[in-house]
Amino acid sequence: MAAKGDGLSVRRLGEGDIGAYRALIEVYRIAFEDDGNYPPGGVSEAWIAERLRDPGLIMMVAEKDGAIIGGLSAYILQKFELERSEVYIYDLAVLDAFRRQGAATALIEGLKPVARAAGAWVIYVQADYEDPPAIALYTRLGVREDVLHFDIAPD
Numbered sequence: 001m002a003a004k005g006d007g008l009s010v011r012r013l014g015e016g017d018i019g020a021y022r023a024l025i026e027v028y029r030i031a032f033e034d035d036g037n038y039p040p041g042g043v044s045e046a047w048i049a050e051r052l053r054d055p056g057l058i059m060m061v062a063e064k065d066g067a068i069i070g071g072l073s074a075y076i077l078q079k080f081e082l083e084r085s086e087v088y089i090y091d092l093a094v095l096d097a098f099r100r101q102g103a104a105t106a107l108i109e110g111l112k113p114v115a116r117a118a119g120a121w122v123i124y125v126q127a128d129y130e131d132p133p134a135i136a137l138y139t140r141l142g143v144r145e146d147v148l149h150f151d152i153a154p155d
Contacts, residue, residue, distance in 0.1 A: 006101070008062060009060050010107050011063070012058060012060050012114060013059040018052070021048045022041075025075075026041075027070060028071075031093035032091075041127040056077075058076065058111065059071065059073070062103040062104075063097075067096060069095050072089055073092075083119070084121045085121075087122070089116075089123065092107060092125065105137065105141070111123060122126075126149060
């Protein structure tokens with residue numbers, strides 16, 4: 001467990017962390033105001049256990065005084081053209097009451113050794129234009145690239 005101070009710590013979830021996984025989904029539901037993609041009780045315990053065993057999925061939580069106040073979910077993407085990987089941060093959120101206290105930065109810093117251990121050469125993340133705090137955070141921590149993102153239905 002990586003400690004940041006002020007009662008804040010970050011850690012990667014592992015097998016058996018079903019309650020913490022559910023708490024993280026609740027953080028996402030509240031922070032993103034999205035019941036559709038993060039429904040309360042939305043997935044089975046078996047599904048969660050399988051995700052927690054998946055070495056290609058990184059689930060990290062920020063805890064303050066024993067409560068989960070934020071987290072991130074990332075995927076390790078094995079490259080085909082070189083013997084290396086990339087880590088894609090899919091979700092990162094901190095509850096409103098705990099923002100601007102270093103939790104998001106601590107989560108990303110906690111992700112770095114996990115990414116290095118996975119042979120990653122880069123960690124990347126997307127931000128919406130309508131999310132200035134996220135843009136400011138990621139600009140401070142990395143190099144900005146302006147790209148277009150497209151969703152393609154698999155039908």
